[in-house]
Amino acid sequence: MKRIRTTQLVPxxxxxxxxxLPNTTVTLIAAGTExxxxxxxxxxxxxxxxxxxxxxxxxxxxxxxxxxxxxxxRNHERxxxxxxxxxxxxxxxxxxxxxxxxxxxxxxxxxEMDSSLLLNLTHIxxxxxxxxxxxxxxxxxxxxxGEVLGYSKKELHELGTxxxxxxxxxxxxxQEIWQKQGxxxxxxxxxxxxxxxYGEELLRASGFSEEVIRVAREHHERYDGSGYPDGKREKEIxxxxxxxxxxxxxxxxxxxxxxxxxxxxxxxxxxxxSEKEKYDPVVxxxxxxxxxxxxxxxxxxxxxxxxxxxxRVSKNSPFRPEVRIYFDREGNLLDQPPRINLAEEKNHTLxxxxxxxxxxxxxxxxxxxxxxxxxx
Amino acid sequence: xxxDLINPFLAAAFDILERMGKTRAARGQLSLASSPVRGDxxxxxxxxxxxxxxxxxxxxxxxxxxxxxxxxxxxxPVIALDELAKSAVSEFSNMVTGNxxxxxxxxxxxxxxxxxxxxxxxxxxxxxxDLSFLVIPLQTELGDVKIYIALREANG
Numbered sequence: 001m002k003r004i005r006t007t008q009l010v011p012x013x014x015x016x017x018x019x020x021l022p023n024t025t026v027t028l029i030a031a032g033t034e035x036x037x038x039x040x041x042x043x044x045x046x047x048x049x050x051x052x053x054x055x056x057x058x059x060x061x062x063x064x065x066x067x068x069x070x071x072x073x074r075n076h077e078r079x080x081x082x083x084x085x086x087x088x089x090x091x092x093x094x095x096x097x098x099x100x101x102x103x104x105x106x107x108x109x110x111x112e113m114d115s116s117l118l119l120n121l122t123h124i125x126x127x128x129x130x131x132x133x134x135x136x137x138x139x140x141x142x143x144x145x146g147e148v149l150g151y152s153k154k155e156l157h158e159l160g161t162x163x164x165x166x167x168x169x170x171x172x173x174x175q176e177i178w179q180k181q182g183x184x185x186x187x188x189x190x191x192x193x194x195x196x197x198y199g200e201e202l203l204r205a206s207g208f209s210e211e212v213i214r215v216a217r218e219h220h221e222r223y224d225g226s227g228y229p230d231g232k233r234e235k236e237i238x239x240x241x242x243x244x245x246x247x248x249x250x251x252x253x254x255x256x257x258x259x260x261x262x263x264x265x266x267x268x269x270x271x272x273x274s275e276k277e278k279y280d281p282v283v284x285x286x287x288x289x290x291x292x293x294x295x296x297x298x299x300x301x302x303x304x305x306x307x308x309x310x311x312r313v314s315k316n317s318p319f320r321p322e323v324r325i326y327f328d329r330e331g332n333l334l335d336q337p338p339r340i341n342l343a344e345e346k347n348h349t350l351x352x353x354x355x356x357x358x359x360x361x362x363x364x365x366x367x368x369x370x371x372x373x374x375x376x
Numbered sequence: 377x378x379x380d381l382i383n384p385f386l387a388a389a390f391d392i393l394e395r396m397g398k399t400r401a402a403r404g405q406l407s408l409a410s411s412p413v414r415g416d417x418x419x420x421x422x423x424x425x426x427x428x429x430x431x432x433x434x435x436x437x438x439x440x441x442x443x444x445x446x447x448x449x450x451x452x453p454v455i456a457l458d459e460l461a462k463s464a465v466s467e468f469s470n471m472v473t474g475n476x477x478x479x480x481x482x483x484x485x486x487x488x489x490x491x492x493x494x495x496x497x498x499x500x501x502x503x504x505x506d507l508s509f510l511v512i513p514l515q516t517e518l519g520d521v522k523i524y525i526a527l528r529e530a531n532g
Contacts, residue, residue: 038426038488041481273450281453288452289460303471303478318460319467349478349489351471354395 001052002335009040009051010306010325011350012338016052019043037304037349055336062339068117075110076121076136079103083164084132091171094206097161104139104160108153111143116312119144123265123296125255131170131178134251139163141247141290148286148315149243159240162215165208166244169199169216181258193228196220211240219244222278234280242280246272246287264358265295292318299356299364305329307356307364308340317343319352326368333371381480382406382510385432385525388475393516396468398447401521404513412503413511413524417441418457419495420469421502424477426487430527432476433502433509434469440519441465447518457496466492472523 001016012034019029028046029039032054043051082103086095110118122137142163146156170178173195177188184192199216218232218241225233227245237245253268263271269291276284292313294300299309300323308323320342327333340347356364386403393401416435424430436444438457445461446454448468454461470492477487504526512523 036488038481038486041486045481045484045486270450273452276451276453281455284452285454285458285460288449293449303474318463345491346488348470348491349474349487351467351474353471 002055003050004053005050006040006044006048007330008328008332008334009035009043009053010328010334010338011035011037011040011304011347012325012340013336014054016054019048019051022046022048036346053336065117068114069120072110072114072117072121073124076118079107080129080133080136083135084129087132087135087168087171090168090202090206095165095168095202095208097206097208100161100164101157104157104164107136107139107160107164108143108156111140111147115144115147116314119290119313120296120311122251123254125262130255130257131167134255135164135167137251138166138244138247141251141287142243144290145243145247145283145286148289149282158209158211159243161208162212162240163244163247165199165203165212166216166219166248167195167199168202169195169197172198172202179258183259193220197229211238214238215241215244217241219248221245223280224277226278239280242283243286246279246283250287250291264297264361265291266298266355266361267358269295289315289318292321294319294321294352294355296321297361299361300352301354301356303351303353307331309364309368311339312341314343320347323352326364333367381428381485381527382512382525384476384479385472385523386512387479388472389512389514389521389523392468392471392475393514393521396448396471397444397516397518399444399517401514401516404515407511407513409509409511409524411505411507411509411526412501413509415495415498415500415502416522417496417498418465419500419502420466420492421495422469422473422492423490424473424487424527425490427485427530428480428487428527429530430507430525431502431504432469432473432527433524434465434472435522435524436465437519438496440516440521443518444468444521462494462496466494 015031015033017031018027021028086099118140122140139160143156143160146159173191177191196217200213203213203216218237221227221232221237223234225231250268253263253271254265256262294310296310296313301307306325306329307327308325310321311324312322322341324337324339326337342350390401393399417438418436418441420434422432442454442457442461445464446452448464474489477489507526509524509526514521
């Protein structure tokens with residue numbers, strides 16, 4: 001048990017002792033209760049100065065996630081390596097359609113298992129291996145969007161396969177170009193812009209379905225006709241390629257790229273929406289459902305003044321993610337940051353009042369990492 | 377219902393409309409309506425429990441609701457009142473009520489908010505047991521939003 005000043009209480013903390021009405025033996029709130037925002041107001045309004053808080057670490061959900069995350073992360077790693085092997089070997093021999101399909105199938109079953117944790121993984125970025133991790137992450141995001149759009153399992157398989165291979169043509173572009181630090185010369189840009197066509201050729205040579213081939217060729221086309229290689233617009237672009245257009249740009253934005261700063265998920269969403277004419281509105285809508293309004297990793301200010309980090313999103317409650325409250329309203333880091341699901345009935349007095357700007361985001365993440373509780 | 381209980385709702389509606397709904401708002405003449413009242417095309421009811429008991433209901437035309445949803449969704453094009461748009465309009469109502477309840481809490485009137493329920497369709501009527509509604513008509517750039525408030529003191 002730890003004594004906490006009432007000004008430092010945040011919703012979700014668990015009482016270690018009964019709270020009595022002042023100067024009586026009447027129990028107001030019993031030990032073991034998880035404090036809500038109203039209870040905290042009540043405690044403050046009674047003039048109580050401090051209360052005992054139960055410090056036993058984490059709830060069972062945290063425990064489960066602590067176990068699950070490393071397993072999922074290893075699977076994710078393995079998936080990236082498998083895609084790398086497949087793609088690299090395609091330089092010597094035709095790609096085996098079955099091998100890619102089975103990878104897409106594996107991804108699909110992981111998406112069905114715990115899509116929220118998987119979404120978390122796509123947001124953990126490494127400096128190296130961009131092409132292959134990008135392929136896997138885009139495939140995951142694309143499958144999640146496909147699910148929201150009501151695709152059948154068979155269609156999702158096709159979609160996942162196409163997503164894994166959408167950038168295959170990059171292999172035909174000299175590596176110095178796509179790994180170049182700094183801006184590309186006009187000639188290099190011309191070369192990069194050929195990768196959808198190279199991809200089409202490679203996939204055709206390996207005998208992939210017309211649908212998969214179209215996605216590779218069309219994923220840089222834009223809804224308003226501003227894309228390449230053909231400047232197709234609206235319905236001229238296959239629907240699957242219109243999905244890829246969104247997930248591909250989003251993942252590129254949140255990744256480390258040599259030529260620009262990595263964006264936060266919020267910045268990447270803002271970026272997409274600032275050019276919304278380039279994307280199919282139906283796809284954008286589904287994508288926002290998947291990512292939610294306050295995407296994973298966002299730092300938000302609750303109406304109670306506390307600062308929390310979004311740790312889990314759900315398409316059923318895009319405005320009400322699960323958060324972990326890290327800072328009290330004075331900005332002090334909490335020893336025992338509670339986890340709150342804003343979608344739960346008892347938490348509806350709380351809401352997200354605003355998101356913090358990206359610079360704040362990086363600073364707060366560093367403060368939390370420095371304290372090192374290592375919570376999911 | 378006392379005016380000092382209404383003011384937090386009014387202030388909250390102006391604040392949330394401006395920051396989340398991206399629109400200015402003007403208040404029309406307050407009035408009383410006896411229960412039940414007929415809703416508009418889109419209606420969201422939010423419950424209040426604690427020191428005050430009752431409901432706050434937000435009513436608007438569908439066009440207003442889709443526009444409000446689009447603004448709450450960072451400008452995402454909203455073509456119809458789909459699930460995403462409904463959750464945006466529900467969250468708007470939740471925010472206004474939560475904000476007002478927070479302000480009441482600063483005056484030691486401690487309440488909590490129950491999850492919003494959204495009803496679409498002209499035929500909706502809303503009733504509050506034994507209570508009349510205070511009606512706040514708001515004119516916004518997105519269209520009219522009417523807020524019906526029926527609250528009584530729990531120990532009154």
